[in-house]
Amino acid sequence: MVDRPKKPSALSATPGLAPQAQINISHSNSRVSAVLPTGESVEILLYGATIISWKDAQGNEKLWLSEKAKLDASKAVRGGIPLVFPVFGTAPDHEATSKLPQHGFARTSRWEFLGKSTSESSSSTDGGDSSVKLDFGLSTSNLDEASKKAWPHGFGLIYSVTLGREGLTTSIVVRNEGDTAWEFQTLMHTYFRINDIAAVSVSGLEQSSYIDKVTVPISTTTSPAGPVTITGKTDRVYTPAGGPGAPVVISEGGQNKFSIIRDNMNEVVVWNPWVDAKSMADFAPAEGYKNMICVEAGAVKGWQKLEAGETWEGSQVITTGN
Structure with missing residues (x-):
């Protein structure tokens, strides 16, 4: 064999693209879904920008969705994460939203899908996407005539849903695009899926002031030192003593299932309809209240005021496990 000292060296392997988040727009352009390379997924209806599914890498659903939830844009969705704006409940004494x-x-309302952005994990061995952010927009031009008449203010909302390997972040930016000031409330009405409400407790609300909307008349009191448990119909608006940065933790059977940290969302609503669920036409199964608990981050005690051109932002970060 003849030695060839100047023979060409072997070409180095060309690296392939790192795994990317997969985005899909389906159901006649009415839903947006995202799946991370590691398997976590989220699905959002453009109707209401309502999150109807959030699954971990093993495919375990984290949100409760009624079996009778209307997903055809005919009614607000029962379950998932509906978005409340510009009023929480009803406010007959607040003229602007009455x-x-x-x-x-x-x-x-039908929202616009504004696009996605991703981030890569520096610690990931494959360099693939570790999160994906989906942005949705709603403004005066998207509203039906009845809503425009009832609330004739120039506004713009950007709602962002960020799916990560360890959790889910939802944030909202509210902008006054009109010429005069207006007030609003907002809330992320999260229905968490659990196995047995009797084994569930919520910590982080100890010794916190709360409004109990079940009592007649509605009362304001302070919670005891222990975690909150659900033993009947519950509808409370807490102002956690630890502030938005202190986690509110949902545990089941002594194990942490979800942890919620808030930014600029000073209130936490805890809701379970208990046996009243049986009288709700879109709540199914009838015993489904045993498998869900709503722990909802919001700004609903009083009103947020925006002058012309001003912007407000709030968010929640939900992580799973310990």
């Missing part, structure tokens, strides 16, 4: 339906119009 004509709006319960929880406002954001959850019953």
Whole structure:
């Protein structure tokens, strides 16, 4: 064999693209879904920008969705994460929002999908996407005539849903695009899926002031030192003593299932309809209240005021496990 000292060296292997998040727009352009390379997924209806599914890498669903939830844009969705704006509940004594339906119009309006952005994990061995952010927009031009008439203010909302390997972040930016000031409330109405409400407790609300909407008349009191447990119909608006940065933790059977940290969302609503669920036409199965608990980050005690051109932002970060 003849030695060839100048023979060409072997070409180095060309690296392939790192695994990327997969985005899909489906159901006649009415839903947006995202799946990370590691398997976590989220699905959002453009109707209400309502998150209807959030699964971990093993495919375990984290959100409760009623079996009778309307997903055809005919009614606000029962379950998932509906978005409340510009009023929480009804406010007959607040003139600016008194004509709006319960929880406002954001959850019953069609939003625009504005696109996605991703981030790569520096610690990931494959360099693939470790998160994906989906942005949705709603403005005056998206509203139906009835909503425009009931709330005639120039506004713009950007709602961002960020799916990560360890959790889910939802954030909202509210901008006054009109010429005069207006007030609003907002809330992320999260229905968490659990196995047995009797084994569930919520910590992080100890010794916190709360409004109990079940009592007649509605009362304001302070919670005891222990975690909150659910033993009947519950509808409370807490102002956690630890502030938004202190986690509110949902545990089941002594194990942490979800941890919620808030930014600029000073209140936490805890809701379970208990046996009243049986009288709700879109709540199924009838015993489903045993498998869900709503722990909802919001700004709903009083009103947020925006002058012309001003912007407000709030968010929640949900992580799973310990």
